[in-house]
Each structure stands twice: as C-alpha cells, then as structure tokens.
Amino acid sequence: MTPRMRLLLRLGGWLGLVLAVSWACRIASPTTPATPDAQATVAAAVQATLAAATGLAPQPTAPPTAQPTAVPTPALAAQPAYVWAYRDDTDALVLYDAQGQAVLSVPVSAEGLLFPVAPAHGLHTLAPIPPAGPYDMVVMAAGALHRDNKEMIHTLDAISPGGSRTELRVDGNLAGIAGIPETPRVAYAVWHMVGYQYQSALYVHTVGTAPPTRSLLEMRDDEGWGLLPVGMDTHGVWVTRAVSGAPLAPRGLSLVDFTGQEHPLLDATFVGLDPVAGWVAYSPATGTLAWQPVQSAPTPALVGNPVTVPEPVFPVDQGAIFIHAAFSSGYVAWQVHIGTPMEGWPYLRVYTLDGQPVAVQNDQGPDPAADVFEGPPWTWVRTAAGQDYVVLGGRRQSDGQEVLLFVTPDLSQTVAVVPGHFMGVAYPAR
Numbered sequence: 001m002t003p004r005m006r007l008l009l010r011l012g013g014w015l016g017l018v019l020a021v022s023w024a025c026r027i028a029s030p031t032t033p034a035t036p037d038a039q040a041t042v043a044a045a046v047q048a049t050l051a052a053a054t055g056l057a058p059q060p061t062a063p064p065t066a067q068p069t070a071v072p073t074p075a076l077a078a079q080p081a082y083v084w085a086y087r088d089d090t091d092a093l094v095l096y097d098a099q100g101q102a103v104l105s106v107p108v109s110a111e112g113l114l115f116p117v118a119p120a121h122g123l124h125t126l127a128p129i130p131p132a133g134p135y136d137m138v139v140m141a142a143g144a145l146h147r148d149n150k151e152m153i154h155t156l157d158a159i160s161p162g163g164s165r166t167e168l169r170v171d172g173n174l175a176g177i178a179g180i181p182e183t184p185r186v187a188y189a190v191w192h193m194v195g196y197q198y199q200s201a202l203y204v205h206t207v208g209t210a211p212p213t214r215s216l217l218e219m220r221d222d223e224g225w226g227l228l229p230v231g232m233d234t235h236g237v238w239v240t241r242a243v244s245g246a247p248l249a250p251r252g253l254s255l256v257d258f259t260g261q262e263h264p265l266l267d268a269t270f271v272g273l274d275p276v277a278g279w280v281a282y283s284p285a286t287g288t289l290a291w292q293p294v295q296s297a298p299t300p301a302l303v304g305n306p307v308t309v310p311e312p313v314f315p316v317d318q319g320a321i322f323i324h325a326a327f328s329s330g331y332v333a334w335q336v337h338i339g340t341p342m343e344g345w346p347y348l349r350v351y352t353l354d355g356q357p358v359a360v361q362n363d364q365g366p367d368p369a370a371d372v373f374e375g376p377p378w379t380w381v382r383t384a385a386g387q388d389y390v391v392l393g394g395r396r397q398s399d400g401q402e403v404l405l406f407v408t409p410d411l412s413q414t415v416a417v418v419p420g421h422f423m424g425v426a427y428p429a430r
Contacts, residue, residue, distance in 0.1 A: 079277060079329060081386045081428045082129050084140070085404055085420025086113045086122070093140065093159065095129070095426065098386030100406040100416025104135045109164050113423065114143035114154060117191075117242050119250065119272065119324050120176020120228050121424035123159075126184040126207055128429040136161050141186045141207050142423070143174040156188060158207050168211035175200070178229035178237060181276055181427050184208060187216075187229040187237040191244065200226030202239060202256060216260045225251070231275030235296040236263075240270040249321060253280065255300040263300045271334060272325030276427075278303075279353075281325035281332060287311045289322050291332055291353075307355040311336055326391075328384030331358060331409050335381045348381065350390065350409050359411040379405065382422040389415065393422045 083096045086108070093113070095104040116122040123142035129135070137160070144157040146166070154170040156177075172192030179186040184207040191200045201215035216237065219227050224244045231238035236257040240250040253266040253273065269283035273294070280302070281291040288310050293303035311322075323346065325334035333350045348361040379394035385406060392405040406416040 079274075079327075079384060079386070079427075080425035081131075082125075082426035083383060083385055083391055083404065084123055084125070084423040084426060085418065086115075086423050087420045088112060089401075089419070093123075093142075093423065094418075094420055095135075095138075096385075096404070096406075096416075096418055098389060098406075100385075100389075100404070100418050102418065103133075104138065104161070106138075106140075106159060106161050108144070108159065110144035110146050110155075110157060111152065112145045114145060114174055115421060116143070116176035116423075117189075117226075117228055117244070120178065120189075120230055120242075122177060122421075123424040124177050124179030124186045125424070125426040126158075126179075126182075128182045129426045130429045139184075139207070140424075141167065141177065141179065141184075143170075143177060143188070156186075156205065167207060168205065172199075175226065175242075176228050176230075177424075178232040180232050180234060185232070187232050189227050189229055191226045194220065197222055198224050198226055198244065200228075202227045202229060202237060204237065204258065216258070217256050217262060230270070231273050233275050233296050238273055238275055238296075249283075249323070253282070255296050265294070265300045265302065269322060271322045272327070272332075274327040277327055279327045279332070281322075281327075281334065283322045284308075289325070289334065289336075289349075291325065291327075307351075307353070309349075309351060309355060311338075324381050326381050326383045327353075328390065328409070329387040331384070331390070333381050333384070333390045333409070346380070348379070348392075348411060350411065358409050361411060383425050391422070 081098045085094050085096065087094055091108045093106040093108060094102050097103050114122060123140045126139045126141065129138060139158055139160045142157055142159055144155050146153050146155050154174040156167045156170065157164050158167050170190050172190040175189040175191045177186055177188045185204065186207065187202060187204045189200055189202050191198065197220045200219050202217045203212045203215050205212050217227060225241045226244065228240050228242040228250065229237050230240050236255045239254050239256050241252050242250045250270040253270050255263045255265060266282055271281040271283055271289065273280045278293050278295060279291060280294040281289060284290050288308055290306040290308045292306040295301055295303055321337040323335035323337060325332055330353055331350055332353060335346050336349060337346045339345065348359065350358040352358060379392040382391045382393045382404065385391050389406045390409055392407060394403060396403050401419055402421045404418050404420060404422060405414050407414050
C-alpha cells in the first residue's frame with residue numbers, strides 16, 4: 001500500500017468518525033409508493049403495538065448500590081439481544097440475533113434510511129421481540145429519506161413487515177433517535193442552519209399520535225455543536241452535545257425531563273451510556289476513561305465511585321481520543337484513537353466492570369478483523385449482543401461493504417460477519 005493510499009485510508013476512517021448529519025448514500029430511482037393496503041397493514045400493526053404497550057411502560061430501574069469503598073458492579077437489569085442493520089444494497093432492515101443470525105428482513109419503501117450522528121441510534125423498536133416469532137407485528141420508528149417533487153426531505157417513519165407510513169416530517173436534518181425500551185415513545189433531534197448559526201431542537205413523540213407542536217429543548221451555537229439524544233427512560237431524555245464537521249468527541253451529559261427542564265450531570269467527554277442497565281462511560285481527563293453507575297431518579301446522579309483506566313499511550317507524546325463505549329453483562333468495550341486524527345489508529349479495549357483487562361488491542365494484539373479487512377483494524381464498537389458478544393462495525397475494503405462483526409469479549413473469536421450499517425438494538429420479550 002502506497003503512502004498516499006494509506007493517508008486516504010486514514011482520512012476515510014476518520015471521516016467515518018466525524019459527528020456529522022448524514023443520510024443513506026444510496027439514492028435509488030423513485031420507488032413505487034406503498035399501496036393503501038400496505039398503509040392499512042402497518043397502521044394496524046402500529047395500533048396493535050400501541051394497545052399491547054398500554055400500561056406496560058417499564059418501571060424505573062433501581063439505582064445500583066455499592067459500598068463506598070468498593071467498586072460498584074451491579075448486574076444488568078436487561079440488555080439487548082438483537083441488532084438492527086440497514087442494507088442499502090437491498091433497501092432492507094435486517095434483524096440479527098445475538099449470534100449474528102438474520103431472523104427478519106423488512107423492506108424499506110423510502111429512498112433510504114438516515115444514518116444518525118454518532119453515538120445516537122437511527123431507529124427505535126416499539127415493542128419487545130418475540131424470540132420464537134411471529135414477527136409480523138414488529139414495528140420500528142426510524143429516520144427516513146423521501147422525495148417530495150425535486151426535494152429530498154427527512155421524516156420519522158413507522159416501519160413494519162407489512163409496510164411503512166410517515167409519522168411526521170422534519171424541518172431540517174434528523175440527527176438521532178432514542179426511545180424507552182419496549183414502548184412507542186421516542187425522542188429525536190433536529191439540526192439545521194439559522195443564518196450563520198447551528199440550531200438544534202429536541203422533541204418527544206409517541207408513535208401513532210399527532211406530531212409534537214413544540215420542542216423540549218433548543219440550542220444555538222456558532223461552532224456546530226448540537227443536541228443529541230443518547231437514551232431515554234420514564235423520567236426524561238439523556239442528551240449530549242455533538243459537533244458537526246470536526247473530529248471532536250461529544251461533550252457532557254444531561255437529563256431533560258418531560259417538562260423541558262435540563263439537569264446537567266457531566267461536564268466531560270461523553271463516551272457511552274446504557275440507560276437500561278444504568279452505566280455511563282466518560283473521559284474526565286486526557287488519556288483516562290472512567291465508568292460508573294448512573295441514575296435518573298429521584299434526581300440525575302452518578303452512583304458510587306468510578307472505575308478509571310489510564311490509557312497506555314504509545315508513543316508517549318501522542319494523544320488518546322475515546323470514541324464509543326458499549327456495556328454488556330460484566331464487560332465494557334470501547335475504541336480509542338491513538339495519535340493525531342490523520343496519523344493515528346483506532347484500537348479496541350475490553351475490561352470487566354470492576355476494571356480488569358480482558359483484551360487490550362495494540363499493534364501486536366488480538367485483531368478480530370484481521371481475516372475480514374485488509375490493513376489496519378478500522379472497526380468501531382457499536383453495541384453488545386446478549387451476554388457473550390461485542391458487535392463491531394466497519395467497511396470492508398475489498399468490496400466497500402459495510403459489515404458488522406460479532407466477536408467474543410476477549411477478541412479471540414469472530415462468530416459472525418454480516419452485512420449492513422448499524423442502526424440500533426432491540427430487546428427480547430420477557
């Protein structure tokens with residue numbers, strides 16, 4: 001590989017990390033609109049999902065308890081067992097189980113689906129997934145791209161195996177979606193330019209009802225920072241600040257309650273959140289990652305003492321940029337970019353929740369992508385699948401295909417390589 005090709009590879013990998021609003025790159029020829037029967041089918045599926053969810057909103061997860069002198073290690077209350085991916089080559093959403101097996105493929109009738117600003121998700125599943133099926137009543141809320149005459153517009157769509165319908169039209173760019181697991185309530189952020197300023201707004205919507213008439217929170221910024229929902233529970237929406245068009249990590253974490261009141265929690269680099277399990281990862285100082293339990297009620301707060309891991313930076317004069325963390329049962333996995341944005345490389349880290357290393361990838365360390373990708377390990381931590389696997393995402397250089405890798409926490413075994421862009425997770429029926 002020539003130096004010029006290596007530079008282009010690094011640039012392409014970093015641009016994949018840049019927190020920018022983007023949409024599905026495949027703009028197909030105009031598709032045939034959904035028929036009234038398909039619209040009626042998905043409407044019935046949505047109504048059935050809403051009826052099933054009525055009165056079944058999850059109760060607030062009790063905050064993990066810990067001794068003041070001990071490292072808190074509560075068990076996960078629940079965790080996703082399914083992963084959604086969007087295949088823009090087939091215009092389909094594919095549901096993979098925790099072993100990477102496809103269990104459902106849902107055609108997308110829009111021009112494409114919107115890829116969210118990292119680390120937000122691109123869709124939310126309105127109800128738990130029945131492990132043995134049937135899957136005909138599975139409904140998702142996702143950002144979609146539609147053609148309105150000659151204009152491409154962003155919408156929030158309800159999508160099911162029976163078809164899709166547009167819930168609402170977004171005036172701007174839909175940046176990301178978060179939802180309360182197993183319920184039809186979703187939060188989404190809209191970004192657009194107002195003069196020379198970036199304006200972002202946070203909304204909450206219950207699928208199947210009238211669109212919201214006002215935002216919960218708005219923000220204007222001269223440098224491209226905007227509101228981004230990264231989680232949601234029965235007390236409010238977890239929000240960080242992300243930036244468009246520059247290689248900067250998200251900053252801060254707040255809970256915005258449903259009256260629109262913002263409750264700041266962290267003033268540090270945001271790295272990852274699992275609102276269901278109650279864990280947050282952040283970087284309190286250069287070269288250090290920390291994680292600890294978090295609660296939203298009675299007031300947003302960090303619980304117990306953080307676990308901190310200093311990054312063994314190599315060489316010493318280069319920095320470490322933490323990219324994204326995902327929690328699984330007993331583990332936390334994240335990506336760290338060592339070096340400058342143009343000259344460094346990303347590496348994987350997996351630790352137990354009490355701070356013991358499971359896998360620390362370096363130039364000679366384990367590389368689960370070695371047999372999938374050519375050259376350096378340009379993969380990114382996306383989520384956890386069940387209790388046994390970490391899901392990585394990346395672009396295969398041989399054919400340009402976006403793929404997901406299901407790997408063991410010690411990074412020693414890749415159990416599945418499947419096509420698609422990561423879009424979100426789903427929980428099993430209890």
